[in-house]
Amino acid sequence: KNEVEQSPQNLTAQEGEFITINCSYSVGISALHWLQQHPGGGIVSLFMLSSGKKKHGRLIATINIQEKHSSLHITASHPRDSAVYICAVIGLNNTDKLIFGTGTRLQVFP
Amino acid sequence: NAGVMQNPRHLVRRRGQEARLRCSPMKGHSHVYWYRQLPEEGLKFMVYLQKENIIDESGMPKERFSAEFPKEGPSILRIQQVVRGDSAAYFCASSPSSNYGYTFGSGTRLTVV
Numbered sequence: 184k185n186e187v188e189q190s191p192q193n194l195t196a197q198e199g200e201f202i203t204i205n206c207s208y209s210v211g212i213s214a215l216h217w218l219q220q221h222p223g224g225g226i227v228s229l230f231m232l233s234s235g236k237k238k239h240g241r242l243i244a245t246i247n248i249q250e251k252h253s254s255l256h257i258t259a260s261h262p263r264d265s266a267v268y269i270c271a272v273i274g275l276n277n278t279d280k281l282i283f284g285t286g287t288r289l290q291v292f293p
Numbered sequence: 294n295a296g297v298m299q300n301p302r303h304l305v306r307r308r309g310q311e312a313r314l315r316c317s318p319m320k321g322h323s324h325v326y327w328y329r330q331l332p333e334e335g336l337k338f339m340v341y342l343q344k345e346n347i348i349d350e351s352g353m354p355k356e357r358f359s360a361e362f363p364k365e366g367p368s369i370l371r372i373q374q375v376v377r378g379d380s381a382a383y384f385c386a387s388s389p390s391s392n393y394g395y396t397f398g399s400g401t402r403l404t405v406v
Binding site for chain 1: 324326328334335336337338341348349351352384386388391392394395396397398399400
């Protein structure tokens with residue numbers, strides 16, 4: 184079993200819909216990251232969280248440390264949001280290395 | 294600030310050749326991480342370096358792979374005697390300090406033919 188699990192694996196949506204991507208992890212962590220990867224492209228760091236909630240534009244990330252769960256929300260989704268969204272954690276007592284989920288592939292149709 | 298620069302973007306090597314992948318971290322960042330993304334798989338940690346030191350290489354294959362981050366110049370990931378299974382995207386990330394957040398490079402896509 185992976186230490187970081189994401190759901191769903193694939194997600195399609197119509198433009199304007201509210202999107203939620205979930206991440207559960209089984210290890211103690213010092214921080215959790217949400218990353219975005221476009222096809223054939225680089226990786227962009229969206230958020231780093233250790234507690235609570237962060238918002239940037241139409242993106243919102245939340246984390247519940249007790250439940251070992253995080254969610255990434257996209258409000259008013261747009262076709263340019265189509266990408267793979269990756270959850271990654273830094274385990275406690277780890278040397279800052281990221282442990283990745285397998286990603287959620289999002290396609291937003293106009 | 295140009296961000297994390299990786300070169301080359303694409304690299305083709307024949308089996309048995311050497312591959313050298315370069316990563317210049319952001320200015321002021323002294324922590325460098327290398328990750329590998331095999332086709333249709335997730336990202337996996339390879340190695341974590343600070344200037345002139347390897348901090349954690351627990352994700353590096355035992356043979357043929359090495360990494361360095363010299364006092365001057367970029368970090369280098371070196372793969373000797375490449376095999377088809379080394380074909381992957383290799384990403385570098387840098388950070389100014391521990392648990393601060395990362396900036397990723399655009400990756401080097403290695404194809405072994």
